[in-house]
Amino acid sequence: MTVFEDLESEVRSYCRNWPVVFDTARGSRLTDVDGRTYLDFFAGAGALNYGHNPPALKKPLLEYLSRDGITHGLDMYTTAKGEFLRTFEDRILRPRGLDYKVQFPGPTGANTVESALKLARKISGREAMINFTNAFHGMTLGALSVTGNSMKRGGAGIPLVHATPMPYDNYFDGTVPDFLWMEKLLQDAGSGLNEPAAVIVETVQGEGGINPARVEWLQGLDALCKRNGILLIVDDVQMGVGRTGPFFSFEIAGIQPDIVCISKSISGYGLPMALTLIKPEHDVWGPGEHNGTFRGNNPAFVTATAALNEFWSDDALERSTLAKGERVDQAFTEIASRSQTVELTPKGRGLARGLQFSQPELAAKACAAAFERGLLMETSGPSDEVMKILPALTITDDELEEGLAIVGESVAAVTEGVSAR
Incomplete structure (x- = not known):
């Protein structure tokens, strides 16, 4: 990765959180040059609502x-x-x-x-x-x-x-x-x-x-x-x-x-x-x-x-997106209810969802923990206090459940043992 660090401007951002070289992508998964695959809850910051390289397009x-x-x-x-x-x-x-x-x-x-x-x-x-x-x-x-x-x-x-x-x-x-x-x-x-x-x-x-x-x-x-x-x-x-x-x-x-x-x-x-x-x-x-x-x-x-x-020839995608969004909200609500010391607040609509941390610095730590487990997601909010997910609308139910399980593990990993404020 030295070519990026030597030649690319210091303004780069996402790559600092995900320090691997990506090579291919299909649907809701990216693969790096070492062959490791990552589940994508980022979707190009919302530019890939239908996932990576959709065959029909x-x-x-x-x-x-x-x-x-x-x-x-x-x-x-x-x-x-x-x-x-x-x-x-x-x-x-x-x-x-x-x-x-x-x-x-x-x-x-x-x-x-x-x-x-x-x-x-x-x-x-x-x-x-x-x-x-x-x-x-x-x-x-x-x-x-x-x-x-x-x-x-x-x-x-x-x-x-x-x-x-x-x-x-x-x-x-x-x-x-x-x-x-x-x-x-x-x-x-x-x-x-x-x-x-x-x-x-x-x-x-x-x-x-x-x-x-x-x-x-x-x-x-x-x-x-x-x-x-x-x-x-x-x-x-x-x-x-x-x-x-x-x-x-x-x-x-x-x-x-x-x-x-x-x-x-x-x-x-x-x-x-x-x-x-x-x-x-x-x-x-x-x-x-x-x-x-x-x-x-x-x-x-x-x-x-x-x-x-x-x-968009019918309403199937709209209905699917709303149903998946409700599933994310349910999962985030369950994650929040399990947190004993850090207040977590589920937020969002459709498949634009977030989990707000009362201790802002923990949101980025949760995203880092998720990356270690093979999941891409980012933070948002004025203090980067919200763990934000934007999965592809076409993500499968199994992929969604896989990602939500990683989110739960990652949040638990960074909140357990943290003192309440």
């Missing part, structure tokens, strides 16, 4: 490449893009009664968030944004301005302005009425709050600690935005594409955001791809006003189309 991708299909196309019209758009409308938008224009803003989650912020400002003629405590929206400057984590914000090197954080759902542990502070500031001419262009929100905060917003909170936020003439942006980069059960994480609340940010698992194969979904009346872009060299990743269009046809 690999076959059309290889066929497309072997016939010299367009690989790089900017925003030119291509058969791969056309097939994706038709399939996305047929499989996703029309069955849900959603009417959105599709923008290809660039290949990453940060790209779609940046385009959403820019578009909201263009639509409204306002500069300010409202974001939420513990939010994470990306690492570029605009996305960082609406992100809460102080370490990530500090990396910007300049003041991050034009955004005001508001309390996310349950930030005050239920002791304060929903939107009390936000509504007061919006209504008070002396509050000093700049009139916002938009509110940007995650329905479940992933990097912020696996914090799910209640349905009534999301509905209340939607109504508040409508009353005040504020656009609503839902960042569904990590929680969309089925992670919480439905294709869009906001479906549970019955709302229709003005702008939706999608990336990570939309290609289905871990290939870079992002969408910005825009209500037609808000599609006020001028040609080329927001673009990017790699916004037309045609191999990703091919795998995305195959994924929609394979996994």
